Amino acid sequence: MNATSNRSTVVLTDQQAESITRSEELAYELRISEVMTRNVRAASPEMQMKDVVEIFRKTGISGMPVTENDHLIGIISMEDIFHCLMEGDLNAYTTQYMTPNPYTVKDVDLVVEALKVFVATGVGRLPVVDTEGKLSGIITKGDITRGLLKVLQSKTQEEEMRRYRASHLFEDIESDRTSLILRYTIKQHDFVHGGAASSNIKRALLRLGASPQIARRCSIAIYEAEINLIIHTNNGGIIRVEIEPHQITIDVTDDGPGIADVEQAMKPGYSTASEEIRELGFGAGMGLANIARCVDSMKLESVLGKGTRLRMKINLESKDTLGESNPNSMEKR
């Protein structure tokens, strides 16, 4: 088996080091001792292979370290068992069929070290030893996956805490009218970041206690407005989102070129996008129509040569209020 055949393993090459994901990042934070299986049953040199076969059969394990005075001297895998069975040699001692001096990792090492050995050797499990060379556990790819999932899950709980705090943001603030304003600057022709503002706004709304439906409507409307700024403007534009408990007001402005015929622009299917833009899948002429469908009210004003201003509003019913307790903000996701 070679390294490339291990599809489920996180392979770390220099090239990919630049595109490290969250789970890969965790492999650099977690220690092997945090994810390994402890209290591993070990075979002794005095044990016969038939005893090992019996343990494998009863417990369902498929690998077992061999120790002498707690020090690791070998490992028995299914392959070694097969070898012994083929020879019909079940009375032999473990030392005769074990793989001596197996690959090991240290319990104080980072998880990524174990991944490297898995990738480089193709073995399915690795004995873990402490600094004195004594067996302290065993690690499989499954242990790593479970360990990573556990951490990722606790990060989700952190997100829940953030969400809980944000969803009560307005409660202790006294004013005649409290609101939170988010501003995003969108650059023209910056397709690479297209959707970044809408995605950030969606996350903010969910944290503030928005229902998934409200967050979805808002993010579709803002995505379309964002893409319009990227495709059509001379100098980009600004998205300003004002969040109040009972309404979300979105103001999108730019300084040109302006829309010649606003009424025509509102018609589904009408687009002035270039052929090049259309090839990317934009310019369906559905942007403003999508916005109209998602918001409670919209107003599009434009002066040719001056710029365009699009104002949208989403009203929130009392069960959907933002920044103060509502059924959504109490919900455990």
Next chain:
Amino acid sequence: MNVQQIIDTLKLKVLTENKDFSSIQPTFGYSSDLLSCVMAGAPKQGIWVTLQAHGNIVAVAALLELTAIIITEGAMPDENTIQKANDEGVTLLSTSASTFNVIGQLWEMGLRNP
């Protein structure tokens, strides 16, 4: 039906990180190469079939919380797009088959009713 079955039956290449695809069940499908149409029409947790392969498909899929994008006709997203998809938890699948063929197979598999 789960995403793993779809990957196996349609022999799709997984371009993003491996996940437990057998636990992900798409609600329904949608196909268009026009992003605004997808914004308007794709169902939440749905699977999207398109031959677009540039970075903005990830933004669309993330906003709509789609389960996966099947990119057809062998179109290949670039490294940045794949990276972005991994960051956003969007699954990108690739095939050399045409959109028409992919949808036909999904329909055959029973992905018919939302």
